[in-house]
Amino acid sequence: MTAGIPFNDAPLPYVAQLAPRDASAVDLIVIHCTELPDLAAAREYGERVHYASGTGNSGHFYIDRDGATYRYVDTRRVAHHTRGYNERAIGIELVNRGRWPDWLDSRHQQMDEPYMPAQIQALIALLRHLEQTHPQLRWIAGHEDLDTGVVAASDDPARTVRRKRDPGEQFPWPDVISATQLKRLVPEPAP
Numbered sequence: 274m275t276a277g278i279p280f281n282d283a284p285l286p287y288v289a290q291l292a293p294r295d296a297s298a299v300d301l302i303v304i305h306c307t308e309l310p311d312l313a314a315a316r317e318y319g320e321r322v323h324y325a326s327g328t329g330n331s332g333h334f335y336i337d338r339d340g341a342t343y344r345y346v347d348t349r350r351v352a353h354h355t356r357g358y359n360e361r362a363i364g365i366e367l368v369n370r371g372r373w374p375d376w377l378d379s380r381h382q383q384m385d386e387p388y389m390p391a392q393i394q395a396l397i398a399l400l401r402h403l404e405q406t407h408p409q410l411r412w413i414a415g416h417e418d419l420d421t422g423v424v425a426a427s428d429d430p431a432r433t434v435r436r437k438r439d440p441g442e443q444f445p446w447p448d449v450i451s452a453t454q455l456k457r458l459v460p461e462p463a464p
Contacts, residue, residue, distance in 0.1 A: 284344070295349075303362045335365075369386050404453060
């Protein structure tokens with residue numbers, strides 16, 4: 274951990290290939306959960322290449338259950354974490370099983386794993402740090418607030434489920450909002 278900075282640098286192999294951006298373009302934090310069993314699985318997933326640019330899907334920061342925090346992507350780069358919001362957002366991933374391993378199974382949509390107190394304390398410390406280093410930050414949202422798409426359920430294609438449900442009902446929004454100056458961004462549904 275760098276002195277005075279609440280995270281460890283652990284850049285993904287393709288970080289230099291991610292589009293650069295001016296820090297003043299960033300006004301939003303998006304909270305995710307990994308929906309994977311542990312940090313090692315999240316790292317492996319983040320290293321996978323999904324795009325012709327040689328890059329993949331990843332948040333900027335990852336917070337393990339014990340509060341250990343890692344920066345996978347510098348905030349001056351556009352990470353692929355939330356469709357339609359990447360250019361303006363910093364993605365923070367909290368290690369949590371979510372719906373794993375059956376993300377799209379209609380019978381397995383509850384996200385029951387609670388977030389650990391150390392994890393939430395580390396998140397708040399990181400948010401406060403980001404507020405100081407990115408004074409234009411104004412908004413915070415959950416992935417589920419911004420990606421409201423539905424897809425066919427994996428167990429029954431006649432049924433649909435939400436693509437994204439994270440960080441889910443276990444996430445302590447009141448505690449996080451009250452500890453920062455950020456306002457919750459929940460877009461109006463399309464008509």
